[in-house]
Amino acid sequence: QVQLVESGGGLVQAGGSLRLSCAASGRSITRYTMGWFRQFPGKEREFVAARSWSTGSTPYADSVKGRFTISRDNIKRTVYLQMNSLKVEDTATYYCAARGGSLSSLKEDDYDYWGQGTQVTVSS
Numbered sequence: 001q002v003q004l005v006e007s008g009g010g011l012v013q014a015g016g017s018l019r020l021s022c023a024a025s026g027r028s029i030t031r032y033t034m035g036w037f038r039q040f041p042g043k044e045r046e047f048v049a050a051r052s053w054s055t056g057s058t059p060y061a062d063s064v065k066g067r068f069t070i071s072r073d074n075i076k077r078t079v080y081l082q083m084n085s086l087k088v089e090d091t092a093t094y095y096c097a098a099r100g101g102s103l104s105s106l107k108e109d110d111y112d113y114w115g116q117g118t119q120v121t122v123s124s
Contacts, residue, residue, distance in 0.1 A: 038120075
């Protein structure tokens with residue numbers, strides 16, 4: 001079992017930055033692919049970014065490419081999402097997720113463990 005807890009969300013002005021953290025406990029996440037998803041009110045969760053534990057693959061959603069960066073520190077058991085040049089349309093609840101294996105899947109159903117989410121609000 002892997003437990004995930006996100007933090008770092010909050011209110012920021014458009015153009016600003018936030019860094020989300022996802023702390024993992026339970027099993028080591030060394031051999032897990034880690035992902036970030038987000039959910040807008042009334043919508044399905046959508047893929048944001050992922051990072052494979054082995055291949056180094058880091059796919060990003062087109063909407064965040066060049067602005068967001070996913071990274072991981074396996075010793076600290078923490079995954080980060082650095083979000084720069086934030087836009088009002090980035091306002092959402094952000095979720096961290098983990099899946100066994102090296103494939104950096106973009107599909108929500110491929111992930112086994114989820115955090116509770118952290119709210120990011122970007123004001124104009």
